[in-house]
Amino acid sequence: MGRRTAGWRTWARRGRPSAHARVAAAGMVLSLCTAAILTGPSAWAADTPNSYAFAADARSVTGATRTTDAERLQPGATYRSSLPADGKIYYRLTLDAASTAYVSATAVPGPGTSVSATDGIRVSIQDANSRFCSRDTASIGAGRSPRPITALGVREASPGGALCQGSGTYFVVVERVRRADSPADAWDLELAPVSEPPAQQGGATSAPEGWNSASPEPPTGEPESRPGGAGFDTATSIGQGVWNSDIRPGQTLFYEVPVDWGRQLYATAELGSSSSGDGFVPSALAMSLYNPVRGYVDDAGVAYDGSQRSAALQPLPPVEYRNRHAVSDKVSGMRFAGSYYLVVHLAERMADEFGDGPFGLTLRVRVEGAAQSGPGYAGQSEPQDVFEVTAQEREAAEEGGTAAAGSGTAARGGGEASMKVIAAGGIGAGTVLLVVLGAWTVMGRRRAGA
Known part of the structure; x- marks a missing residue:
């Protein structure tokens, strides 16, 4: 880094670089940016302990403190939010009567955060009458090491079900499970709602009795x-x-x-x-x-x-x-x-x-x-x-x-996810290159004016 700074200072003193120097340096910058694109953000993030790579296309959403203000989550999208130390936060789902809905919540404590084994999160899905469709809890565990933890909310569509059936508005409820002496800091949150269509044929209504x-x-x-x-x-x-x-x-x-x-x-x-x-x-x-x-x-x-x-x-x-x-x-x-x-x-x-x-x-x-055929879904997930x-x-x-x-x-098939990485990296690389060339131009003009 020191060498790079010294280089910038030398160019500034000498005035505008030659065309050959500009092309060579631009090529170097473009090569570095291309390498970043091909490497991808995940490789960089994985090399950094205590970091979590949120989905590159995650939408920002704010958890509401009451249901009337809850923002809607759309199955198929990924969201980034924040989980306060205390109190429940709400998100809204609009569901049909036939599909099963899953909403995972991944909570990410900050690096170096002090956590206990029982610190964690609780996720539930409720209907408009506050009846629970499901409840799930995830905790840090005996390692007492801050790490991403994930809990899942489910609205199971079942023809014979008594609760949480039918179309309408449902709510995802997320809250911290925290000891009184744990730090009262907010945790980052990633939400990934998924919709599963019904099977074309109902099939068995009980789990397998035996397997290898x-x-x-x-x-x-x-x-x-x-x-x-x-x-x-x-x-x-x-x-x-x-x-x-x-x-x-x-x-x-x-x-x-x-x-x-x-x-x-x-x-x-x-x-x-x-x-x-x-x-x-x-x-x-x-x-x-x-x-x-x-x-x-x-x-x-x-x-x-x-x-x-x-x-x-x-x-x-x-x-x-x-x-x-x-x-x-x-x-x-x-x-x-x-x-x-x-x-x-x-x-x-x-x-x-x-x-x-x-x-x-x-x-x-x-x-x-051996791979087998699936149940055959009556619709698209x-x-x-x-x-x-x-x-x-x-x-x-x-x-x-x-x-x-x-x-x-991130798309399945067609390479859409790869294109997203390249697009994001390309935008970053182009921005860096434009900034570099712009800086050289400004310095050259100032030198010429002097």
Whole structure:
């Protein structure tokens, strides 16, 4: 940075640069900006511990303190908001009678925030008569490390249901769960509403009674490097295989795994040994699994004493539409095909005991079973194709890119998400280049006038 500043001062003293110098420097700036476009915002964000990459196209929305002022959330869009330390905030949904609605809320404490194990968020959906359609709570957990946490609100459309049926206005209610001595600071919030159309045929009305619950051997072989993303919208796609990344204390990495109807997902996270420190961290590494609407499915974690450790998810059932009738999260969560998210967090306390790292992370992912046809939806989901595995997602999982997928408005198919990144980066690159050339022009004119 010092060298760059000195260079600017030299040009200013000498007057307007030559045409050759201007072209060469402009090329350098354009190359840097192009590299930023190709790298993408997710790669930058993932390298910064304690950061969360909100969806690039997230709309700003303010949570209301009363229902009459609640702003409307549109399924298929992603929103950015703020969650106060105390009190409930409200958002509005307009739903039809046939579709099931999901609204995930991801709360992001500020870096270095002091949190307790029970600090968290509560999300519910209520009808116009204050009757609860669903309630869900997510907490920081035993690691007591500030990290993104996600809870899900659901309005399940069911012909035989007694509550929350029919079209009309519904409300998403979000509130902090906070100990009295926890800091009274606001947390950032990302909201991702999704609409699921009804199945063409009703099918079974109960969960499967049995499925293969044996744990297969984790994949072996040479690992491939796959740095994780820093948010749901920028999650790095991976498929079956062995994947390596670096992770730092306080950092959360996001991966997405395409899982088709009828297939089973298995995942193991391994934290490599450390050559420094001799302490002990009780809840050092946490790996959580979320489904395509960011609903919690299962988690696993390990303590750490400097030696290598591993944590594996419990065996999960094959993806089936009728899993939704189960009581257990790890069964009911596997209710549709699409991108499932592996979210890995390394506790901040690791830095105190073993240094700033980075630490080696290995993910072993297996996807078994033959792909089957889905239930056949009588309509289109919002966002589109969120409940299926697209050819683009399969390709991204093989090549290790950021798939144009997810519960946000990043498009599936057609490369729309890639175009959004290029457009955003292109605007930034063009702006920088214009500023640079403009500055040179002004300095040259001033020099000429003098």
